[in-house]
Amino acid sequence: MAQSAEYTLDEKDKEILRVLQKDARLTNKELASRVHLSTTPTYERVKRLERTEYIKQYATILNAQKLNKGFTVFCSVKLRQLNTERALAFSEMVRAIPEVTECYNISGSFDYLLRIQSPDMQYYQQFLLNVLGRHDNISSLESTFVMEEIKHEYSVGV
16 A cells, blocks of 8 residues: 655655656666665665655656657547546546547536547547547537647656
8 A cells, every 4th residue: 555645755765756757767776876875775765666656657658750649639528417427437438548648537617638649630530420429428529639749748846
């Protein structure tokens, strides 16, 4: 079970997190050198950061353009009726759709905000009709198309 509330980060932990966010492929020896610690304390700190879930996972960031998935759309979704059962059904559906790379339950005029990666507008149109359009509890959709990505950070300020 996570113990993140019981563990307080010190400046060395924060430095380790900053370095790992830039390059998680560093060996423990390389990481230790960059944060000016010996290898054993560095290793123990990283393991504690993982155990207490300050580090959720390690991932490889892919180039969507090279994979022909560079057309980014933010799709706002409003459900006809919002209750626990319907929200759970919608969440389960969204988790199973590979084109949806992010999903947020939001406040305001819409209930959810989806980030969708597709090859192009035609693909997205078919996606709307044949995937999202088949969910009978969706009341309305609003699509916002990304023309240029100005900033996309995966890191969290530490």
